[in-house]
Amino acid sequence: MIMHTTLTDSVEEAAAILNSGGVVAFPTETVYGLGAGICHPEALLRLFRAKGRPADNPLIVHLSSVGQVAEVASSLSLQAEQLIERFFPGPLTLVLKKNFSVPYTVTAGLETVGVRCPANLVAREFLRLACCPVAAPSANRSGLPSATSWEAVMQDLDGKIDCLLRGTPSAIGLESTIVDCSGERPLLLRAGAITLEQLRTVVPEITTVAVTEPEERPKCPGLKYPHYAPKASILLCTEVEKIDLNESPAAYIGTAAQPKGVALFKVCSSLEEYGRELFRFFRLCDASGIGVIYCELPSDEGLGRAIRDRLMRAAGLA
Ligand code: AMP
Ligand code: MG
Secondary structure, eight states: OOOOOEEESOHHHHHHHHHTTOOEEEOOSSSOEEEEETTOHHHHHHHHHHHTOOTTSOOEEEOSSGGGHHHHEEEOOHHHHHHHHHHOSSSEEEEEEEOTTSOHHHHTTOSEEEEEOOOOHHHHHHHHHSSSOEEOOBSSOTTSOOOOSHHHHHHHHTTTSSEEEOOOOOSSOSOOEEEEOSSSSOEEEEOOSSOHHHHHHHOTTOEEGGGSOGGGOOOOGGGGSOOSOOSSEEEEESOGGGOOGGGOSEEEEESSOOOTTOSEEEEOSSHHHHHHHHHHHHHHHHHTTOSEEEEEOOOSSTTHHHHHHHHHHHTTOO
């Protein structure tokens, strides 16, 4: 169904639309989110439809303040409390045991809920004006690169959602780090801008999914779906010299010097810039008819772990 999408700069207008049962996209520091109030069951269903998101992929619940965690979680481990104390508000999602107020539509039937308190000030004001916590996946069509600007949200969702609260481009450009704190041992489910090394300064015992026994793995249903993929093929490279330009029109993104002969390139001066630009560049390549995008594969440490994860998934290798 085609509907009118209100494009606004007014946080009050966007919150009023959300509070009347609307589906509203809004800026955050990670990527743009697509929100529906957890107290609006119809809006939650419309959100899944607008994105084309499978019903078994749970949504992260966004809170305006740390104090709201108690509204959605039934209990907190000591480690969860320590991570909240250190990293909230910010680009970190914690999976916690849910309480009765969180519907199973949001958690895809799980007894746990992902919660995050964004640092972006527009997001916080929007969430403060919302009449209940806001479930919000990334504001892109399922499977495509996440939207890191309001223009990218419009490209994917214009006519499918009620409102887009316009903001600045996402400062981080990669989705939140996710840590499951609902079990015996905290587990990194998705790498992000809060790095494993930073997390371990607070909770040294955090493990990664790869080193856990299969039967111990808690579910992170979203990780089984294809993600972040542009139309162009992704080829991962560690050395620009090895790039084969017979595959053109080709593009390159990474931190190494610009390879000769590519039609489009983005040379980033830091991993932070690489993370921020990655999805924007993927969308630009698709709009420019690029066939192959060569992406530098960073090493598996610090922010490199998150960029690597997105690249592997975009390339269909994870
Ligand atoms: P997105 O909002 O599009 O970045 O996707 C949210 C991610 O969080 C997906 O990979 C979900 O599977 C994951 N997630 C959300 N809630 C939970 C939960 N309760 N348990 C495990 N993973 C979750
Ligand atoms: Mg997503």
